[in-house]
Amino acid sequence: MGTTFDDLQTAVSREGTVIESVKALVLSIKGMVDAANTANDPKIKAVIDQIVARADQLGAFVVENTPAAPPTP
Numbered sequence: 001m002g003t004t005f006d007d008l009q010t011a012v013s014r015e016g017t018v019i020e021s022v023k024a025l026v027l028s029i030k031g032m033v034d035a036a037n038t039a040n041d042p043k044i045k046a047v048i049d050q051i052v053a054r055a056d057q058l059g060a061f062v063v064e065n066t067p068a069a070p071p072t073p
Contacts, residue, residue, distance in 0.1 A: 026058070
């Protein structure tokens, strides 16, 4: 038998878990860089801003490409 709807739901759920893990990693790195930037170096601040922007892009991409849940029967 081919792929079932349950298989598809499982794959989407797994993908969501991976995406959340990547987002958590990116935000963790941002936190470490923030903590290391005790001199308030503008170059480090620019890198921090890039990290946050990319995490936001990832989140927006997920929202844009996640279909609405099917109605409950």
